[in-house]
Amino acid sequence: MGWLAAGDGYEVALIEGRVAARATSGRAAGRQLKSLPKALKEHPEVDRLRRLAEWLDRHAAACVAQVDLWMVSALPVPTGLLARVWPDEAWQSALRDMAVVGDDPDEVGFLRDATDAGELRVVNLDGETVRLSPTTVTLPHPVLLPDLDDLREFAAELGLVQKVEQIHRATWHKPAELAEKATEVKEFAGGRYDSRFGLAARATSLGYRVSGGYATCRVRDAERITEASVWIGEPYWDDEVTTGGLSWNDQEGRSLPLREVGPVAWSEGMRMAAALYAGRRVDEGKDA
Incomplete structure (x- = not known):
């Protein structure tokens, strides 16, 4: 977003989620100010940018929540849908580096890009960037990933940081031996x-x-x-x-x-x- 005129001698813009100002005249012309001048605090353009920032925060949180739901519920997600939302920075931030699975359940890769044509580009465990174009993909819950330790090690090597907690999510595997009529776990009771x-x-x-x-x-x-x-x-x-x-x-x-x-x-x-x-x-x- 570019700079917008606000009052005499100032411009404002939304930078890193907050409203910033710069002077348009005098010795400080073109230089971003450390704080918002008092004369601008109630300006309509500043108020509009603040409301936009709040909406962007809500939108980003909603994108993360949706991707988390897809992952936790193992819902198949249309590849075309990922391609359509990818240009949106909030969606891209939530989806980037998520482990995805296409037609082959044994082929897991980290999502790096989605094209307009509905093609996904992922980095597999061999370190190769491959192209996938299945009808749908899943973002598996980590408890369902057989190579989770390898994925975690590889992600560390690549320096991947997931916006939605997936491969580093704490997991628990159900014990093989459980009483036939047991309906309750008390391991974390008594806190x-x-x-x-x-x-x-x-x-x-x-x-x-x-x-x-x-x-x-x-x-x-x-x-x-x-x-x-x-x-x-x-x-x-x-x-x-x-x-x-x-x-x-x-x-x-x-x-x-x-x-x-x-x-x-x-x-x-x-x-x-x-x-x-x-x-x-x-x-x-x-x-x-």
């Missing part, structure tokens, strides 16, 4: 918080939904909607609370035996429970 409000606030700050006495996250796993839930205490309870057990329900609200929980739903549920437990109060001293 103490001074108040239910503090625990609920941590859950929402991490992007989880708080409903009733639970923090929840919903996952589409193997074409089935599964919701993981952690007990966080009754609403409006002001005293000390502790995190409860982790369980999963299907779309109809039926409690799922642990044996029936899919790999992505298991990993994401454990990730939520671990994140809530990590924010617990840790007492210090000899009586801790």
